[in-house]
Amino acid sequence: MNTVWHVCSLVVRAHTERLAEVSATLSSLPGCDVAVSDIASGKLAVVLESDSEESLLKQMASVRDLAGVLAVSLVYHQFDEQIQGEETP
Template identity: 45%
Template sequence: MSEPIGDPRRENVLHIASLLVQARPQRLAEVAAWLGRRPGVELGAEDPAGKLVVVVESEAEAAILGLIDALQQRPGVLGAALIYHQVLDAASADQPQETLPCQ
């Protein structure tokens, strides 16, 4: 049986998350620059209309949630939403992962 995410007994895990950020177009560069200075954050795509796709890697789920909260407080940000989240074993995170069929 797997342990629930956030269980303090889980060690050596890597959280991978994808966020969609909607910002005012005139503040997009500022928001993107702020994100670019955050550790473990990578900008995946940018739309001049004000959308950013952000990929986050962290050892702690709380860091991802904190980033979302901080984003939602940034001037010019209209919203930030978690789109994808996966927990990997940190020791094998760089290895190809088994994919399971959708049911």
């Protein structure tokens, strides 16, 4: 059995007056963490985790579709696959 883990980071640009609302909504989503926010620029650094690429893409679409979000930029994506019985160094 294989275990796959995906992680990506996003820069989310939101209306400054809705930044707190967007941040709170993102923080409530499973596998989503708001690492940093900048009120002056309306930007959030967001980390998403998932067990599949399809699920990760759906999460990204959910972020993009939130009220108050202007843009979502993918900054980094990594996946790791561990085969049962194989140890991580």
